[in-house]
Amino acid sequence: MKRREFFRNGFLTTLGLGALGSASAWGKEFSTNAAQAKNIIFLVSDGMSSGTLNMADILLRHKEGKPSQWIDLYEKNLVKRALMDTASASSFVTDSAAAGSAWGGGMRVKNGSLNVGPNGEKPVPILQKFKTMGKSVGCVTSVQITHATPASFCVNNNSRNSMADIAVDYLKLRFDVMMGGGLNFFDPKKREDQRDLIQAYQQTGFDLVRTKSEMMKTKGDKPIMGLFAGDGLPYAIDRVNNPELREKVPSLAEMTQKAIEVLSKNQKGFVMQVEGGKVDWAAHGNDAPALLYDQIDFDMAVGVAMDFAQKDKNTLVIITTDHGNSNPGLFYSGQANRNFEKMYAVKASNEWILNQIKPGFSNSQVIELLESHQNIVLKEEDAAAILASYKVGSDGMYNPQNLPFMPLAAMQSKQTGIYWAGSNHTADYVELAMFGPGSENLKGFMKNFELHNFMLQTCGADASLLMA
Template identity: 65%
Template sequence: MKRRDFFRNGLLTTVGFGVLGSRPILGTPLTHRQLDGVKNIIFMVSDGMSSGTLNMADILMRNKLGQSSTWISMYESGELKRSLMDTASANSFVTDSAAAGSSWGGGHRVNNGALNIGPNGEAHKPILQKFKDAGKSVGCVTSVQITHATPASFCVNQNSRNAMPEIAVDYLKLKFDVMMGGGQELFDPSKRADGRDLYADFQKDGFQVAKTKAEMLKATAGKPLMAVFTEDGLPYAIDRENNEDLKRDIPSLAEMTEKTIELLSKNQKGFVMQVEGGKVDWAAHANDAAAILYDQVDFDDAVRVAVDFAAKDKNTLVIVTTDHGNANPGMFNPGSKNAKFETLFDVKCSNEHLLKQINANMSNAQMIEIIQHHQNVAISKDEADTLRKSFSMGEDGLYNTSKLPMELFGGMLSKHNAVSWANTNHSGDYVELAAFGPGSDRLPGFVKNYELHNFLLEVAGVSKREFASAL
């Protein structure tokens, strides 16, 4: 079975808490080639990816498809330089995505919730602004809102990650070359509190605006592109691939990545882009095994697109990592012949999608039948009764706006699919960091997150001196 048919066939430190600067140099001295500068950088983030997420997605792919994930196969072949990264923020061992992304974006650790604004109010110029000033094309691709913490951390200065309406306006001012993701409510005048039609403003300022996959594919180089496909985040990959309407209108992360590379690579001075698999993090918060594994596969497909381009181009550095762990899922007691874990091979939707089809008025038999059909497991009558009662109680949780019993259901499914969870929030783990292409040999075996900022500037041959002062 070919990799592109994966979904179509049924699967759809010491830590200091002050404001830390970057070390001037990482690894060995620059070679002559690197002094000229790596032309392109593709920085890829599987947001909230614990090591268990990477492991289980690879196991799933090996046993469903007979081939490993791009990430692990490149570890096996030695093509990826491997490192560990300390992910702490300025005020916590456990970071959020805003502070984690800002460590890369601004080169300093900031408090959780802030975007490139230090604890004392200092503003650190974001890295995509620096690369834009150096003449490169820049852009971001994500499966959540394009104004969300991780893409925003490479682009803007804001005291709070929650200032997403203001971040959307910041993007208009910055005029970056390609921005793709969700978040229509941040651009639509009927959804914005100020009634501003940002879509119209972007078009007036020379942007191409795309709201569907077809419109994205028609975009041409020469004019910047703002592509916003859905309200909120994009659908989970498992839901998109099992719904023909969604699959027609909403691109995969790999498709967005491929199109962005096509557009940005027209610049003879090169490009820098960030790619985020943001729904991996949301699935971890929800303890949703099907959602997290297939969004990790979706991310891995995007990694393959980036690596294929870099292998042909030979002057592109690809960084593959995560900003922090989340929920620390793992496989336990997979059952005889791994039958429990293999139920995930034929799952048809995310837990979120499934729970929206269930209500407290259903009988146990109806609930059991729906779950059997969509999740490929048979829960007991007692479990069905517990689940039905939970709807009247509601459940808090990040990104769980409908107050669905996500944690309860995820825990209930654990004994059926063999995926267990440590929590519903971020962890303080050291995380995977890998590099492919020119400059990758300079990646040390252990890195503090904020050190990557100068590392990227150095391998690209962009001087830090002109950016030494605050904004």
């Protein structure tokens, strides 16, 4: 078959879509004799390659003397484990919007779309379905609450970039707990239409919280919208090393704990999504300190979910990722252990480091900054190359879009042993783990869109809510 004909005639079938890419086939394999779940906690470390998972585990074992929560579940054989594909309707390599929509809408959609199918289909997003069943629902994330992954469980939109519109959609949906970053999409000073969504949420009965202390104090007697940063939250490594951020910005585990506390008051149960969204951002930037410590931040949220589920006995916990990103790994050398140990004492992400460098910095200042915060010792020529990447505009300010993430990562690799395959998403099959009622139905390999019906059937949803 010619290549052009393959993509015209066979691409959707090759991806396992069939005509519409629905989850209909999965329903035939689901055992109705399995125990039903009252609650679901769906945890996704966005953009987590397998190397990210295992390096975080190595770091924790040798820095703190304990395994990661996720790998510990495997060691103790507490979860069912599978592989999952990650394709979208338009590519073997998905973006987060299409990957999340496979779960949220039960069908594959084109990259960039949120629950809008290749032929314009608009399946009802899964949290709306669970809301009609009387359950409390919500999302917590380390990126904007309007970002692709949380939005994929909530809304239909032709473009993941329509975050200002998604903020308005959330006002109408009135989900029970939504927390993360993204204040800029609610602030009239930052919105193009200058609409004051902060006031709109407050006037329509939301508890709008902006700090960790405000989050902790909220009682959950009305819908909660938590907005803890203008865009994404700071990287975990930067938060824990900054007293002001530590005081103001909650960790993913703290948001998860609060969300469970509020949502679990509903006698009919709850469904929530927890996203470690900045794992993906760190992978795009080849930012090893940010990547590993945000993965650990996510892992702590896994621990919170598992603590609740093991006591509750009625909760299905799903732990996965939507796709790989950049495929980082620890590579062999005679000093592999010693090199990786540099990650034990880092105090800042590459992003934070690069944002401290201003026009006029000397080579020695750059060298001192890296050595004091990351124990990375640059050569004079490396420091000069970093400085050469800073572009000064007509207003005298450098363009942050030109920050030299990749050159710095390449320099660090020689000293940490952490290397990267690229700086974008991959088509890897990914880890999928489940604990609790319904997990016995997990087969060894699943297509991503099959999780939609899986979750609904696990909670005993009416057949009318399933994808046909």
